[in-house]
Amino acid sequence: MxxxxxxxxxxxxxxxxxxxxxxxxxxxxxxxxxxxxxxxxxxxxxxxxxxxxxxxxxxxxxxxxxxxxxxxxxxxxxxxxxxxxxxxxxxxxxxxxxxxxxxxxxxxxxxxxxxxxxxxxxxxxxxxxxxxxxxxxxxxxxxxxxxxxxxxxxxxxxxxxxxxxxxxxxxxxxxxxxxxxxxxxxxxxxxxxxxxxxxxxxxxxxxxxxxxxxxxxxxxxxxxxxxxxxxxxxxxxxxxxxxLRPAPAGLVRAIYLAGLGGGTPRLTTDLTALEDLARPVLTPDTLGYLVGDAGAGETGRANRAAYNRRPLLPRMLRGADRRDLSVTVLGRRLPAPVLLAPVAAQTLVHPEGELASIRGAADAGVPFVLSTNASYTLEEAAAAAGPQPRWFQLYLPNERALAESLVRRAERAGYSAIVLTVDAPTFGYRPTDLDRGYLPFLHGAGIANFTADPVFRAGLPDDPDDRAVLQHWARVFANPGLNWEDLPWLRSVTSLPILLKGILHPADARLALDQGAVDGLIVSNHGGRQLDGSVAALDALPAVRAAVGDAVPILTDSGIRTGSDVLKALALGADAVLLGRPYLYGLALDGRAGVAHVLRCLLADLDLAMALSGCTRIADVTADLLAPT
CATH class of the missing domain: 3.40.50.1820 (Alpha/Beta hydrolase fold, catalytic domain)
Incomplete structure (x- = not known):
């Protein structure tokens, strides 16, 4: 020496x-x-x-x-x-x-x-x-x-x-x-x-x-x-x-150490309790829009029940002292198998809306998917994100020129995938919104990507007032005629990977791949907000995975609240998950910091769940981690 x-x-x-x-x-x-x-x-x-x-x-x-x-x-x-x-x-x-x-x-x-x-x-x-x-x-x-x-x-x-x-x-x-x-x-x-x-x-x-x-x-x-x-x-x-981000489970150690000096987290670490905490800070209209499900709420309840009835069957003495939560999706490494789901009109929840959510996600190292119906433009969102990976969720409007314009803008702004949502060609039957006669878009929230778009603006009369803008949006947004023939067209206008969001039936999964226009799938029932009485997303996941094989990227959402939920989704065939409502509750309660807190808690919970289940990397999370049902 x-x-x-x-x-x-x-x-x-x-x-x-x-x-x-x-x-x-x-x-x-x-x-x-x-x-x-x-x-x-x-x-x-x-x-x-x-x-x-x-x-x-x-x-x-x-x-x-x-x-x-x-x-x-x-x-x-x-x-x-x-x-x-x-x-x-x-x-x-x-x-x-x-x-x-x-x-x-x-x-x-x-x-x-x-x-x-x-x-x-x-x-x-x-x-x-x-x-x-x-x-x-x-x-x-x-x-x-x-x-x-x-x-x-x-x-x-x-x-x-x-x-x-x-x-x-x-x-x-x-x-x-x-x-x-x-x-x-x-x-x-x-x-x-x-x-x-x-x-x-x-x-x-x-x-x-x-x-x-x-x-x-x-x-x-x-x-x-x-x-x-x-x-x-x-x-x-x-x-x-x-x-070089700290191990997610380090959050737990940091909280306990802070507790020695009397410190406690600003928000609860129980992500299932966030909704009740957020209710008092939201207006009745916003609360109804955010938490309301379609119909009688059967699908929303089924989503949670699907996770609850699948117990984990952990393995012991596996030496899981160090865990690697990273995954590769669409050829890009993600630090953890979690992304922010696209949620519309987030300025209803917090003045900084999507920008605060994006920055909070960046703080936690989590990519995001931006909604077509964001309250800030996709360009503003990209600027807030910096180098953070981002995908653009597309509700395909009924005018193809407008759809192409949105996609081109996403390409120029550095979005690396298009998430085509196919389970919402029209709005679901949502009593919480209907009883209040409230749809946020008709009040001007969540339409920034349209009002900033040159093709959309070209369809407006000269010097349009707010009513004319909203009427034009209503004409072009709904697309109940959306069908399989739209996929080859979308493929022809972009080289970005395309994922279909809203797939539940294995036959649709096979059809999507047969089109040759799709690079991945998202198994989702829109969080229970579209068709009441439909199958829980987690229940649909195994059949969709079996239908397309192991090579196709599959993500899922709808009902995820804990790190154990993420583990169960991965065990049943998902490559990653999208988290929706919980981060909106964090946004309502503490803005950017609230979003980061929710995500850090979820990742810490997932990290510990892997350790306690004997998994050192995501590839270790397989179906035999779940007890037979």
Whole structure:
């Protein structure tokens, strides 16, 4: 082990209360300063540590390391005392090997939460690095220019170039002398960050990282070249911010610790109690619209009953100390199998409406689906979301030009899927609304996407008053003639994935796929708000999954209130779920913070439910987790 006196660990922004730590290992010739931009892109929940190799900056008086093992041993010796909080490692290029070997050493003392590797081939492969000692200075500088890691202004300074070459050649000697021990693996999951224009590494070359972990391995593609991860504004900041979120179950620990000082949550953690708490803060019209079901409410009650009559049958002694809630849907990784369901006219509930819900979802790391009938435009919603994944729910209007305009706007605003709702070609029979004669859209709520649309506005008379706008909306919105022939047309106007929301019958599921226009399904009865007496969504789920096979993404909603509910839906074949009414109650009670609270509680409940059921990842949640009925 190196014993050079000065600690190699730098803390970029000391955050002793941060939930997680990220230790960053630089590339050959690089220093701890390489990660300054990346550290600035991470949230206050992350304390960023950088490793300074000997021979540079404040450690310039110490000789450079002669091998990777020495660098890893030194780093591990200093990081071993930091395992009281989740610790992730990130290594760039040569630093990936140092991070890998450091993680191997740390796993002898405790758990490493995860390892990120960038611009690096697997440790067991030949990196085919040239012998820089055999190359003249001009050739090495030419290679630096090709990779783009050093600003041209610095390459014009002779003394700077001399120092860079000194460090680079020394580190390359250590790199070329590295040999991965046979069968070396980590327990921690590994995420490979691969830049599409990296001239040194390809997807094929980095694929072998999966051989070096038993915790799972995935690859995230970034734009840019070999040094993309270190560039200001890099997509890597978004990726890491997503992956470094504290474990959802940490919420429970935080609440109990706050309780030592007399603190309690602002809102209840019982998501089934939120409706009763929200009732006093909602107007009678809004309450009726939000909680009202179709007809006598049989479908709404059936949705909850379907979850209640399916008990879990947990397994024990499975070593579920670390859980991974992430899933991949439509080719994109989601941090958990939960999205916000589309709900119309949310300004009825809170002045900031959908914008507060979207920001609350982002705080909890949950994507959202925006309703066609939002109170803010899809462009305003996208601006509030930032890099957060988002889908656009489409009620197909009866004018195709208007439908195409809405879809094109969604594409331009960065929505990554279209959710075509097919179970509401007309409004259901809802006594709570009918008895009050109240429909929010006719009072101007939830029609922002229409009034902002150029095709919709082209159909209005000159200088229209509110009545003319609402009459035009009423003419174009309802589409009782919606049929299977509309799907190929919708497919022809967008390349985005299309999911059908509102499928319950397995024959309809097969028809949807036979059309060749659909990429996924959402098993839903609209939360019981459309056809009273219909089957519960959870009861319909297994037959729909059986009808389409395992390869088709299937989501579900309607009646979900707890983490155990999510677990049951996944066990019966869902890839993810959509949460509806509970987050609206959170919105009513505490705005953005209320939405985030509801989602964090749901994810904590799901995380603990997985632990208590013996599941370490979503793939472990299968039908045998449910007791026979």
């Amino acid at each position: 190196l014993n050079v006196g000065t600690t190699p660990i730098r803390t970029v922004h000391p955050r002793p209360s941060a939930a997680v730590q990220l230790a960053c290992f630089p590339h050959a010739g690089g220093s701890a300063d390489a990660f300054t931009a990346l550290a600035g892109a991470l949230s206050a929940d992350v304390e960023t540590l950088t490793v300074q190799y000997p021979g540079r900056r404040e450690r310039a008086a110490h000789p450079c390391a002669t091998d990777i093992a020495a660098l890893a041993a030194e780093a591990a010796g200093h990081l071993a005392s930091r395992l009281d909080r989740p610790l992730y490692l990130l290594g760039h290029s040569m630093g990936a090997l140092v991070a890998f070997e450091t993680a191997r050493l740390l796993e002898r003392a405790g758990a490493v939460a995860g390892v990120f590797v960038s611009a690096a081939r697997p440790p067991g492969d030949d990196w085919a690095e040239p012998d820089l000692d055999a190359m003249d200075d001009a050739a090495v500088v030419a290679e630096l220019r090709r990779l783009g890691g050093v600003p041209e202004a610095l390459l014009a300074e002779a003394d700077v170039v001399e120092e860079i070459l000194r460090l680079l050649r020394a580190d390359h000697r250590a790199l070329r002398g590295y040999t991965c021990p046979p069968g070396a693996t980590l327990r921690a999951p590994v995420t490979v960050l691969l830049a599409g224009a990296d001239s040194k590494n390809s997807a094929e070359q980095v694929r072998g990282w999966a051989r070096h972990t038993t915790g799972g391995c995935d690859t995230v593609l970034l734009s840019g070249g070999h040094f993309a991860v270190l560039a200001p504004g890099s997509e890597a900041g978004v990726v890491l911010a997503d992956r």
